[in-house]
Amino acid sequence: MQIGQAARASGVSTKMIRHYEAIGLIPAADRRSSNYRDYDHDDIHRLGFIRRARDLGFSMPEIRDLLRLWGEGNRSSAEVKQLAEKHITDLDARIGLLREMRDTLSILSHACDGDSRPHCPIIESLAGEVPLPRPQLAEPATV
Amino acid sequence: MQIGQAARASGVSTKMIRHYEAIGLIPAADRRSSNYRDYDHDDIHRLGFIRRARDLGFSMPEIRDLLRLWGEGNRSSAEVKQLAEKHITDLDARIGLLREMRDTLSILSHACDGDSRPHCPIIESLAGEVPLPRPQLAEPATV
DNA sequence: CATGCACCTTCCCATCATGGTAAGGTCAAT
DNA sequence: ATTGACCTTACCATGATGGGAAGGTGCATG
Numbered sequence: 001m002q003i004g005q006a007a008r009a010s011g012v013s014t015k016m017i018r019h020y021e022a023i024g025l026i027p028a029a030d031r032r033s034s035n036y037r038d039y040d041h042d043d044i045h046r047l048g049f050i051r052r053a054r055d056l057g058f059s060m061p062e063i064r065d066l067l068r069l070w071g072e073g074n075r076s077s078a079e080v081k082q083l084a085e086k087h088i089t090d091l092d093a094r095i096g097l098l099r100e101m102r103d104t105l106s107i108l109s110h111a112c113d114g115d116s117r118p119h120c121p122i123i124e125s126l127a128g129e130v131p132l133p134r135p136q137l138a139e140p141a142t143v
Numbered sequence: 144m145q146i147g148q149a150a151r152a153s154g155v156s157t158k159m160i161r162h163y164e165a166i167g168l169i170p171a172a173d174r175r176s177s178n179y180r181d182y183d184h185d186d187i188h189r190l191g192f193i194r195r196a197r198d199l200g201f202s203m204p205e206i207r208d209l210l211r212l213w214g215e216g217n218r219s220s221a222e223v224k225q226l227a228e229k230h231i232t233d234l235d236a237r238i239g240l241l242r243e244m245r246d247t248l249s250i251l252s253h254a255c256d257g258d259s260r261p262h263c264p265i266i267e268s269l270a271g272e273v274p275l276p277r278p279q280l281a282e283p284a285t286v
Numbered sequence: 287c288a289t290g291c292a293c294c295t296t297c298c299c300a301t302c303a304t305g306g307t308a309a310g311g312t313c314a315a316t
Numbered sequence: 317a318t319t320g321a322c323c324t325t326a327c328c329a330t331g332a333t334g335g336g337a338a339g340g341t342g343c344a345t346g
Contacts, residue, residue, distance in 0.1 A: 003322090014323090056247060060302075070269070076261065077255050077262060078257045078258055080263045088249055091241050091248070105234070109231065118220060126195045145294070156334080175341095177341050179293085
């Protein structure tokens with residue numbers, strides 16, 4: 001299977017497939033006599049795995065670990081779970097940061113008249129003339 | 144004031160100050176006879192503005208707009224507010240994505256025994272053997 | 287005065303995931 | 317034989333940031 005078909009089948013662009021090969025995330029693809037890369041179902045399967053991991057926000061080093069664990073018949077699910085929980089912690093941290101930005105901005109926006117006059121608490125806060133509001137800490141969502 | 148002092152005073156690294164100058168976000172700094180950049184209080188003020196805008200997650204183009212509006216005596220607060228609300232929408236979208244990742248992963252992690260055996264729903268989902276769980280849509284936080 | 291240290295300058299490279307483009311090779315169908 | 321779709325490698329770009337090299341400036345201390 002050519003790289004274009006592999007891309008369509010796996011949902012990973014040809015660009016990224018070559019990139020993953022270049023950085024050693026996937027083994028170098030077989031080549032046909034034309035020098036075209038040749039993919040089989042296992043390759044597609046692996047690319048799909050990578051895409052799903054990316055969709056969950058895993059970083060390249062984490063995906064490397066996940067791929068290794070996937071291939072290890074004697075893995076412990078504890079190691080996978082630990083990796084996942086670490087990533088959840090990371091996601092929570094990022095969500096917390098974004099939410100703080102959002103809430104601060106929301107407070108400022110509500111305090112802004114939004115009319116034709118120049119007076120604006122948003123600009124004034126950015127200018128340091130008045131301190132940025134500190135939103136209440138939202139409690140993290142639990143599932 | 145030298146760039147190092149300006150960096151400490153504004154909370155923007157020397158690297159970034161030069162970068163902002165290079166991309167035209169701030170005017171080219173005055174130079175002393177030594178060719179060292181020279182900053183005054185207005186410059187520090189502007190750098191502080193940029194840092195606070197960055198802390199709220201605004202992108203470079205948005206900060207460019209904010210700086211322009213800051214300097215416009217005849218701005219309308221409506222324009223500022225519109226920019227802020229657009230950014231809030233962006234933040235909400237990013238938060239939503241991250242939360243979906245987080246919740247999916249949380250479901251998977253809870254379903255994983257985390258013991259010494261290899262069986263693991265996290266790996267199986269990534270491998271496409273079972274579908275990824277679809278978490279309930281969390282309602283957006285309101286302030 | 288000389289040396290050293292802290293600071294500055296420009297320039298290049300790296301990240302991370304991704305895309306664009308250019309110049310050229312392959313292959314199947316017309 | 318030509319065309320068009322596909323492939324190859326190689327380089328450049330993003331956005332915000334940092335690292336480092338090679339070399340200049342300026343001040344304090346011996």
